Amino acid sequence: MTTFVLIHGAGDSAWSWHLVEAALRERGHDVVAPDLPSDDEGVTWSEYADTVVEAIGDRTGLTVVGHSLGGFTAPLVAGRVAADLLVFVAGMIPRPGESANEWWAATGHSDLVRTAEEELFYHDVPPELAAEARRRARIQRETPMDRPWPLERWPSVRCRVLLGRDDRFLPQEWSRRVARDRLGVEADVMDGGHCLPLSRPGELADRLERYAAAG
Template sequence: MTTYVLIHGAASGSWYWHLLEAELRARGHDVVAPDLPCDDDSAGLSEYADAVVEAVGDRTGLVVVAQSLGGFTAPLVCERVPVELLVLLTAMIPSPGETAGDWWAATGWERARRERDERDGRAPDDDIALFLHDVPPALAAEAGRRGRDQSATPFTEPWPLTSWPAVPTRFLLCRDDRFFPAEFTRRVVRERLGIVPDEMDGGHAVALARPRELADRLEAYTRPGTASGPGR
């Protein structure tokens, strides 16, 4: 049995994963999906990792899946508990000493995002169109109601690791992601991890839009001979 450890992104919570969690549990897997202390100004990256490690407890067979800002927390978890595979899902990839606040300029995100918005003819402040465009309307509305305040604290702290953890790593890119455009993400993954990302259809909130397909992809990663990346 695999234990999937699901780490949500900024201003979010464990609810984001509820459809994927149901899919994975129905297939016989265990799932850990903690709420990070994102609305607590006293909590930084270490406290985010603490929340995950505490939720994991003594479970084994861990596959850590991190979405968006969760990419800054997941490698810290991998340094503290035995992880078999790290999957970055539409996630930020930190460099040693970099803050999440500096990541945007360091990667060239703003230009990539602006060019994508202009190409699509989309207003940059339309969060539904940006994050939830492929999520069923009722579910998208519920996601909006369940949004949480996001403290700036984890965006100001330098990422503390000196190198990527020695854990097999995959990156799953969503081709319809409007927040992290696909062409931008392909470049960042290549430059920062030295791997080619895997790809699937879907936007930034793929766990809400395509939970069954996402579960299929995550299960496929646990088959022998599929893990790769900088930790291999």
């Protein structure tokens, strides 16, 4: 059995993982999917990581998964809990000392074509789920976004990167380059857009289970 630690992105909550969580539990795995304190103006990345570590408790056999902005929290957690695996799912990959607000220009994302939010994030999510996601949207405060990412060096943990073939927010070819430049990892690709936990939960659960089983 693996314990999957599922970390949501900006404006989201643990709910964004609920379909993947159900699929993993059906396969006999444990799941930890906390709400990050992203709507609290007074907290930074360290408190985000504290929230996840506290939710993990004394669990072992950990695969830590960060979606989108959750990629800034996931490595902090992985280093503190001695995770077996770290997975970025359409995730932002930080560098030590770089703030999330600096990340856009540093990776070249600022030069990408932008479009409406609905077309960026929910174009392949079932309408009822997209509507519920919008209803549950939370504020992402700027406090952590302005602070340097606090990890001094990358944790000693195996990493995988999984991209959505049709991701309009973090396009596949651009994301492949970022994964190579920052992690030395060749990214994997599956069908779907940016919100893979909602648009392709079953396939995403399958991928995560296979990653964890590969050791």
